[in-house]
Amino acid sequence: xxxxxxxxxxxxxxxxxxxxxxxxxxxxxxxxxxxxxxxxxxxxxxxxxxxxxxxxxxxxxxxxxxxxxxxxxxxxxxxxxxxxxxxxxxxxxxxxxxxxxxxxxxxxxxxxxxxxxxxxxxxxxxxxxxxxxxxxxxxxxxxxxxxxxxxxxxxxxxxxxxxxxxxxxxxxxxxxxxxxxxxxxxxxxxxxxxxxxxxxxxxxxxxxxxxxxxxxxxxxxxxxxxxxxxxxxxxxxxxxxxxxxxxxxxxxxxxxxxxxxxxxxxxxxxxxxxxxxxxxxxxxxxxxxxxxxxxxxxxxxxxxxxx
Amino acid sequence: xxxxxxxxxxxxxxxxxxxxxxxxxxxxxxxxxxxxxxxxxxxxxxxxxxxxxxxxxxxxxxxxxxxxxxxxxxxxxxxxxxxxxxxxxxxxxxxxxxxxxxxxxxxxxxxxxxxxxxxxxxxxxxxxxxxxxxxxxxxxxxxxxxxxxxxxxxxxxxxxxxxxxxxxxxxxxxxxxxxxxxxxxxxxxxxxxxxxxxxxxxxxxxxxxxxxxxxxxxxxxxxxxxxxxxxxxxxxxxxxxxxxxxxxxxxxxxxxxxxxxxxxxxxxxxxxxxxxxxxxxxxxxxxxxxxxxxxxxxxxxxxxxxx
DNA sequence: ATATGAAATAATGAATTCTGATTCTTTATT
DNA sequence: AATAAAGAATCAGAATTCATTATTTCATAT
Numbered sequence: 201x202x203x204x205x206x207x208x209x210x211x212x213x214x215x216x217x218x219x220x221x222x223x224x225x226x227x228x229x230x231x232x233x234x235x236x237x238x239x240x241x242x243x244x245x246x247x248x249x250x251x252x253x254x255x256x257x258x259x260x261x262x263x264x265x266x267x268x269x270x271x272x273x274x275x276x277x278x279x280x281x282x283x284x285x286x287x288x289x290x291x292x293x294x295x296x297x298x299x300x301x302x303x304x305x306x307x308x309x310x311x312x313x314x315x316x317x318x319x320x321x322x323x324x325x326x327x328x329x330x331x332x333x334x335x336x337x338x339x340x341x342x343x344x345x346x347x348x349x350x351x352x353x354x355x356x357x358x359x360x361x362x363x364x365x366x367x368x369x370x371x372x373x374x375x376x377x378x379x380x381x382x383x384x385x386x387x388x389x390x391x392x393x394x395x396x397x398x399x400x401x402x403x404x405x406x407x408x409x410x411x412x413x414x415x416x417x418x419x420x421x422x423x424x425x426x427x428x429x430x431x432x433x434x435x436x437x438x439x440x441x442x443x444x445x446x447x448x449x450x451x452x453x454x455x456x457x458x459x460x461x462x463x464x465x466x467x468x469x470x471x472x473x474x475x476x477x478x479x480x481x482x483x484x485x486x487x488x489x490x491x492x493x494x495x496x497x498x499x500x501x502x503x504x505x506x507x
Numbered sequence: 508x509x510x511x512x513x514x515x516x517x518x519x520x521x522x523x524x525x526x527x528x529x530x531x532x533x534x535x536x537x538x539x540x541x542x543x544x545x546x547x548x549x550x551x552x553x554x555x556x557x558x559x560x561x562x563x564x565x566x567x568x569x570x571x572x573x574x575x576x577x578x579x580x581x582x583x584x585x586x587x588x589x590x591x592x593x594x595x596x597x598x599x600x601x602x603x604x605x606x607x608x609x610x611x612x613x614x615x616x617x618x619x620x621x622x623x624x625x626x627x628x629x630x631x632x633x634x635x636x637x638x639x640x641x642x643x644x645x646x647x648x649x650x651x652x653x654x655x656x657x658x659x660x661x662x663x664x665x666x667x668x669x670x671x672x673x674x675x676x677x678x679x680x681x682x683x684x685x686x687x688x689x690x691x692x693x694x695x696x697x698x699x700x701x702x703x704x705x706x707x708x709x710x711x712x713x714x715x716x717x718x719x720x721x722x723x724x725x726x727x728x729x730x731x732x733x734x735x736x737x738x739x740x741x742x743x744x745x746x747x748x749x750x751x752x753x754x755x756x757x758x759x760x761x762x763x764x765x766x767x768x769x770x771x772x773x774x775x776x777x778x779x780x781x782x783x784x785x786x787x788x789x790x791x792x793x794x795x796x797x798x799x800x801x802x803x804x805x806x807x808x809x810x811x812x813x814x
Numbered sequence: 815a816t817a818t819g820a821a822a823t824a825a826t827g828a829a830t831t832c833t834g835a836t837t838c839t840t841t842a843t844t
Numbered sequence: 845a846a847t848a849a850a851g852a853a854t855c856a857g858a859a860t861t862c863a864t865t866a867t868t869t870c871a872t873a874t
Contacts, residue, residue, distance in 0.1 A: 228864095229865080231864075231865085232862080232863055232864080253869095254871065255870085255872085
């Protein structure tokens, strides 16, 4: 068994089992990948992909298992490479972060700025996805770190460190009656249409639970994947917005009134996670430390000033 | 980077950095291993082994890290091979167990017998060691499963399932006065010399703690790694023996009297553990299931009848 | 039925990997 | 200190492996 064979299998899976395309990505020629797969199947003695004649359709049962371990194996090899780079104190490299829109837009920018000053040679990649996708990316070693609020709690193959907590706030166009209410209640939130996050995103689970527990049912007029879109629809008059408190920008959002809602919903904890068996290069670990220590302070400041 | 290079590095570490010996084990010739190491160091750009001229002395800092990840990488490749074997329903294979003497001698035999009936083609290897060594073996993928009482509790890279609990009993030559005492107390155990397990073995930690908590200090005349040796010294008159209740054999140990001590010491829990990222072949998983379900019943029966 | 897109096969040439012989060092012994 | 022995690096050659191009075979869409 050779690492290149495993690489081809993975590329194949990521190219929807189009051999030519997989070969392209690997900077190889089609017959090479074709042979790698053949060799692997021959050595293991079992078919790894389902076929219809010459067309590859997908993985077999066994192929799925093999693919997972192939990823783990190559991740091991990548770790070794990383150790080498690190020991040479090579200042270049890639920091691959996966996160939700909220973090990328409202929390990360100042941290990334500081990180870049320290490591100008490091390329920073910001991948986005739903919380479940983020977890998947870290586990597949498609990214180095995931910054995430949910679904990351206690996966055995992840190491997650809590960083800060946040809650929701309500935003509405200035002059909107809800802004006058002293303490907003769950009931009042149900009076009028809401604009908030879609399911699977940014604490939407706990949000809905809070209403359900009281036997209430909010009227969600529009739901979107990120706060910017929500704010846009709020401005367009579709309803009151409920967004993460982090996502209210005192400068850019002066035309929107804000009301704290932390007495109505549980606090969410944002964590930064890595795959357990991942070797983090020094600069990657430094980012993790930076995020853990600085993001907490930053967010607290933001929450205090914006409140 | 090639898997063979990693294999050579590992063999090198396991052959005390004697290149020729490492080559032998790999069925290669000395220059091959020498080159593998050289290539690996060249690719990573850092030295992995400390040298004195041409002699290899040991790993560098970086080498230690690389070795660990090399093991993980090859374990991944081995998992893939195992999936292949398994899918072909190849009845042959190896079941590598690591355990302490007590389990190997007093618990495993009937289970191994049943397992062999079911899988006559599978070679069974019984490795022995101290609890810490057992953990290490599983983590290094030197064995498939470890059966172990201590130090296995919550290692993040292990999955451990509790199987049964046991405690200590006292053994002494028939006629010994201690056998007449109704409930034996810690104080009485301190009256006369004891023969028991050495440190680092089979619950010796909790054993000593129990005395220390009462401010007592037992007179340990002889300590040994397993119950058979302890019983031998008891028969020779060196003192009273304290062994695992499992280790008293009603048939073979008729010349020794037994007294239960479970009111004096905490119960120990024996677990069976595998490396988290390990793919277990069907027969290996079957053994695990067999052990988990049958060992509990077996031990309970033994403890009841022997009491 | 035909054309097209895609995967397998075959043959070639380049690169690699292992080996055996040799040289160079280090360590142990006298 | 000289010598012997053990062990590691170096080198050149043979065998193998690898990726490539060219070609054939096959499935799908029109």
